[in-house]
Amino acid sequence: MQRETLMPTYMKNFSCIGSACEDSCCVGWRVTLDKKTFKNYKNLKHPVLSKQLHNSMKRIKNETSSDSQYAYFVMDDKKRCPMLHESGLCGIQATVGEQMLSSTCTTYPRVINRVDNIYEMSAKLSCPEVARMVLLNPDGIEFEHTESDMNSAWGLRDDFLNSSKHENGENLFWDLRVFAIEIIQNRTLYLSDRLIFLGIFINKVQLLIDNGEYDKIKSVIEEYKIKLNNDEFVTSLSKIHSNPELQLRLVVELIQKRNDSGGEVPRYIECYVDMYKGFGIQKEDTFNLKELKITYQKNYNSYYVDFMEQYGFVLENYLVNYIFESLFPNVKNKDVFKQFTRMSVLYSMLRIHLVGIAGYHEGLSEEMMVKVIQSFARVVEHNMSYLNSITDLLQQNGLDTLAHVVSLLKE
Structure with missing residues (x-):
């Protein structure tokens, strides 16, 4: 059945590779x-x-x-x-x-959402073939508005029927999401600084939502579009200090928590073990945070940062795909900063994995990046109870503020 569809252009070329897949669904x-x-x-x-x-x-x-x-x-x-x-x-x-x-x-692995009368089709990176197509595109993700043949058997994940509704800000969904993607694809900034900029913006939007001031959100979007091109404001992002102790302590705890809940996917377990070896950790429940910080910094400086200078588009593509398929920021739920926090923690967990694995292998490759992100997406992103527990854990420890999330993201 032909339907009006918005989709990333990679969907035009996707087809299941069946028995040739290295990680069968x-x-x-x-x-x-x-x-x-x-x-x-x-x-x-x-x-x-x-x-x-x-x-x-x-x-x-x-x-x-x-x-x-x-x-x-x-x-x-x-x-x-x-x-x-x-x-x-x-x-x-x-x-x-x-x-x-x-x-x-x-x-599977398609994700089908509907916004008003337009169907949106993307795919989960837990599929190896999708992961390759999405992550390894140096030009970034582009979108196409077209007529597409939609299989009636495909399940609809989310139905956003009132994006024109003004009462609770649903009419702002398109403007907010388009600007969020514009921020993440702005390659004049380091990726972590793009995320921080997005967080500052989303925090401002959240304050307006909390006060019921939906009529002011459009002007805030315009304000931050100007700031995105303001050298002084952008430079101020580079002066934000990182907090490696918080990053390592929190992210390692989250990774352990997920592994304890059962990530029985051999491909991910291989990555998980390599990460721990790369950090010199012998037992999951016993590690010295001071020594871990030193090893992390060594791995980051020696093996990670130079590779990411060339392949930073991989994590950019991960984030853009996530924003699109998750309908971020979903203003209907009125918790846009919580949604941003979840995405930030996923990004931070991925970075910890990659830095550890880079240390173990003394470098990274395209193949490693795809394997880590694909298997991580499979084990983590498909577990809603775990994803919900992430923000709950942050909230319980008072770490769900803008300042803490920024310190988690800053490299």
């Missing part, structure tokens, strides 16, 4: 089934597949159950979907066709 994750697909599988008449489906499906019978999250496949002892053939191909698709796949399997 059918391994390590629980594959959920919507109610319609579950019933189709229950009623399927096939001499082999029917029995296999009946023995592999399990209903979700708690408060999380819904028509879209109705059942799931019980993974085998290797954490593989029981429908996955050794060849790496899906047994359901191979036997009865793609039209019998669940919405989850049909949609």
